[in-house]
Amino acid sequence: MLQRLQHLLGIEDLTREQISFILDQAKPFQEFHRHPLKKLATLRGKTVALAFFENSTRTRISFATAAARLGADTMNLQAESSSLKKGESLLDTVWTLEAMRPDGIVIRHSSSGAPEFIAQRLGIPVVNAGDGTHEHPTQALLDALTVRDRKNTLDGLHVTILGDILHSRVARSNIHLLSKFGAHITLCGPAMWVPRELESLAPNVRRVSHIDEALDGADVIIVLRVQTERMHEPALAPEEYILQFQLTPERLRLAGKDALVLHPGPMIRGLEIDPSVADGPQSCVLDQVTNGLAIRMALLYHLVGGAASEPASGPGMAGKDK
Amino acid sequence: MLLIKNGRVLDPSSNTDATLDILVDGPRILRVGPDLTASHVEIFDAGGMIVAPGFIDLHCHLREPGQELSETIETGTRAAARGGFTAVCAMPNTQPVNDNASVTRGIVERSAAAGAVRVWPIGAASVGSKGESLSEIAAMKEAGIVAVSDDGKPVATARLMRQVMDYCRALDLPVIDHCEDRSLFAGGVMREGPRSIRLGLRGIPAQSESICVGRDVEVVTLTGARLHIAHMSARASLEYVRAAKQQGLQVTCEVTPHHFTLIDEDVRYDSHYKMNPPLASGEDRAALIEGLADGSVDAIATDHAPHHPSSKDVEFDRAPFGIIGFETALALALSELVRPGKISLLRLVELFTTGPARVLGIERKIAADEPADLTIFSTDQVWTYRTSESPSKSRNSPFDGREFRGAPMATIVAGKIVYRR
Numbered sequence: 046m047l048q049r050l051q052h053l054l055g056i057e058d059l060t061r062e063q064i065s066f067i068l069d070q071a072k073p074f075q076e077f078h079r080h081p082l083k084k085l086a087t088l089r090g091k092t093v094a095l096a097f098f099e100n101s102t103r104t105r106i107s108f109a110t111a112a113a114r115l116g117a118d119t120m121n122l123q124a125e126s127s128s129l130k131k132g133e134s135l136l137d138t139v140w141t142l143e144a145m146r147p148d149g150i151v152i153r154h155s156s157s158g159a160p161e162f163i164a165q166r167l168g169i170p171v172v173n174a175g176d177g178t179h180e181h182p183t184q185a186l187l188d189a190l191t192v193r194d195r196k197n198t199l200d201g202l203h204v205t206i207l208g209d210i211l212h213s214r215v216a217r218s219n220i221h222l223l224s225k226f227g228a229h230i231t232l233c234g235p236a237m238w239v240p241r242e243l244e245s246l247a248p249n250v251r252r253v254s255h256i257d258e259a260l261d262g263a264d265v266i267i268v269l270r271v272q273t274e275r276m277h278e279p280a281l282a283p284e285e286y287i288l289q290f291q292l293t294p295e296r297l298r299l300a301g302k303d304a305l306v307l308h309p310g311p312m313i314r315g316l317e318i319d320p321s322v323a324d325g326p327q328s329c330v331l332d333q334v335t336n337g338l339a340i341r342m343a344l345l346y347h348l349v350g351g352a353a354s355e356p357a358s359g360p361g362m363a364g365k366d367k
Numbered sequence: 368m369l370l371i372k373n374g375r376v377l378d379p380s381s382n383t384d385a386t387l388d389i390l391v392d393g394p395r396i397l398r399v400g401p402d403l404t405a406s407h408v409e410i411f412d413a414g415g416m417i418v419a420p421g422f423i424d425l426h427c428h429l430r431e432p433g434q435e436l437s438e439t440i441e442t443g444t445r446a447a448a449r450g451g452f453t454a455v456c457a458m459p460n461t462q463p464v465n466d467n468a469s470v471t472r473g474i475v476e477r478s479a480a481a482g483a484v485r486v487w488p489i490g491a492a493s494v495g496s497k498g499e500s501l502s503e504i505a506a507m508k509e510a511g512i513v514a515v516s517d518d519g520k521p522v523a524t525a526r527l528m529r530q531v532m533d534y535c536r537a538l539d540l541p542v543i544d545h546c547e548d549r550s551l552f553a554g555g556v557m558r559e560g561p562r563s564i565r566l567g568l569r570g571i572p573a574q575s576e577s578i579c580v581g582r583d584v585e586v587v588t589l590t591g592a593r594l595h596i597a598h599m600s601a602r603a604s605l606e607y608v609r610a611a612k613q614q615g616l617q618v619t620c621e622v623t624p625h626h627f628t629l630i631d632e633d634v635r636y637d638s639h640y641k642m643n644p645p646l647a648s649g650e651d652r653a654a655l656i657e658g659l660a661d662g663s664v665d666a667i668a669t670d671h672a673p674h675h676p677s678s679k680d681v682e683f684d685r686a687p688f689g690i691i692g693f694e695t696a697l698a699l700a701l702s703e704l705v706r707p708g709k710i711s712l713l714r715l716v717e718l719f720t721t722g723p724a725r726v727l728g729i730e731r732k733i734a735a736d737e738p739a740d741l742t743i744f745s746t747d748q749v750w751t752y753r754t755s756e757s758p759s760k761s762r763n764s765p766f767d768g769r770e771f772r773g774a775p776m777a778t779i780v781a782g783k784i785v786y787r788r
Contacts, residue, residue, distance in 0.1 A: 156682035158636030179567030
């Protein structure tokens with residue numbers, strides 16, 4: 046029996062069935078984006094709060110567009126204009142948003158666990174749009190949809206994730222998701238960013254130091270951005286990174302012609318990826334963006350649309366009596 | 368006068384374990400013996416209970432002066448009394464920092480006026496605990512400090528530590544260090560390991576602590592001073608302390624109840640699991656329990672660290688470190704150490720009484736003419752800890768709602784019952 050989702054806080058706690066369900070739900074929305082008139086009335090009258098406490102362009106626009114195409118209104122909170130800058134706590138900010146009665150909240154925050162923290166204190170569905178270095182579940186779902194479309198399955202694929210794994214929430218969500226489908230996951234990047242504890246995240250995860258070995262036989266390559274903003278250690282010289290870990294056409298050949306190249310963006314061409322690979326036939330980066338919309342529409346439809354039939358719940362109010 | 372009857376007296380100083388009565392006259396013990404009688408006395412029937420020397424907590428934060436929103440000497444010592452503590456050592460990281468005699472005197476006076484139990488201040492090792500120059504340690508000693516520490520942070524450099532130790536050796540004061548290599552600590556919020564990787568929280572390696580313990584032990588070989596390691600959490604740190612003890616160096620250490628109870632795998636996105644040092648690995652916890660059993664660890668200390676709910680009810684990485692601990696210390700020691708058979712009841716009493724007393728260079732025993740500081744507890748009393756019922760101003764405990772077996776039944780300070788269950 047498929048358990049209905051209340052929130053989407055991460056991939057780790059989802060079952061394989063729940064993930065497949067979301068991917069299946071996204072299928073009709075993929076088709077929908079090809080229509081000349083891209084507006085549904087499904088969520089008309091609903092409001093989705095977009096609380097982006099950390100700067101974001103593509104994810105915020107993707108969620109906003111997904112909500113708009115479902116007919117929902119959005120309330121926008123952005124990092125730069127946020128009252129957080131004036132010293133307001135996260136809880137006070139989200140309680141203020143909640144008091145305007147949105148039907149769901151999408152949150153991005155630089156603190157790992159912030160979505161779970163507010164989900165325990167609000168009475169509305171919470172969607173994690175990326176929290177610190179923890180998870181970015183919608184990215185993993187859209188990646189899975191992209192791969193499944195091209196490979197027809199996720200089962201048993203050989204997936205290589207390249208780059209700064211330690212600081213990557215995208216990597217964590219992808220590892221959790223793909224591992225649930227029996228994928229063999231290879232992690233490769235500068236050694237200080239690929240600590241051995243990553244192998245304990247999920248079954249079938251291994252680390253490889255040399256990129257040639259990591260790419261050998263890969264069905265899918267996920268290239269991560271080097272996250273300079275999340276790095277507290279002295280950064281690596283770009284030349285060093287390029288020398289050892291840039292995905293070049295020569296290296297891509299080791300993986301074979303059918304290997305897919307994914308990148309969560311924003312991409313730094315010429316650093317982690319050679320421009321000709323980014324624009325090449327194996328690259329899925331634009332599909333990823335389109336599929337992101339479909340995934341986010343499916344989720345909002347499921348989480349926010351579903352709430353309509355349920356009685357208004359009290360936990361959010363209870364949380365304030367403190 | 369107060370007559371405590373029928374209690375099982377456990378006194379590690381004399382290895383006493385016998386049913387004895389204790390007659391208290393004013394602030395001192397008058398007589399200890401079987402079947403004492405006296406007329407016109409208040410009688411406390413301690414039948415079925417343990418009567419121990421008064422518990423000493425070597426490590427707490429009372430937040431006064433300066434952070435009275437989180438705790439005061441009054442509220443903190445009332446919580447301490449409920450935990451069975453008759454004396455608590457207050458760390459100097461108040462505002463202002465207790466780095467001179469006038470702050471020390473203020474704490475001493477305030478404690479005399481409002482404290483439910485004895486407060487023994489610890490002075491800062493360096494001015495403002497900034498790690499630059501020595502504070503007025505001799506003047507603070509005259510005003511009443513029992514040790515020095517820059518707790519909250521380590522004594523900054525080996526060179527300063529050498530000076531502090533040399534100076535304190537002459538003053539016969541122990542130096543307490545919060546051991547942490549700041550460069551390895553590097554902004555971490557929990558112990559580095561599989562759990563920190565899974566949660567995406569910045570990790571602090573165990574070596575951040577043990578490197579500093581190693582440094583401090585080396586400086587002891589240079590100075591011959593008394594060193595006490597605060598809230599020790601790592602197996603490797605314990606190895607340094609063991610080796611130092613074997614060499615005959617005066618190195619002691621304490622372990623907190625949360626470090627012998629919880630581990631890093633218990634951490635969730637709840638700042639009640641955020642403390643410094645962070646919850647360690649299961650292997651470390653096992654090593655600490657072994658040290659508590661074999662005598663390598665000298666004391667259980669709470670590191671009671673109150674933080675107002677509004678400062679703790681935030682994102683994990685933004686919350687301050689620390690939890691409150693007075694009221695759960697004994698019950699956790701009973702449930703995690705005694706009941707599973709790791710240590711005896713007498714050893715538990717030692718870890719709360721004569722152990723910490725030795726660190727401070729004082730005696731603790733139940734005998735005629737000794738101060739009547741006594742802790743009476745039950746090993747069977749079933750109760751549920753609720754932070755909402757605590758006299759503390761703060762609520763930051765991961766043990767809220769936990770059911771315990773074993774509790775303090777009465778806390779007696781200078782002959783007065785300051786807490787009675």
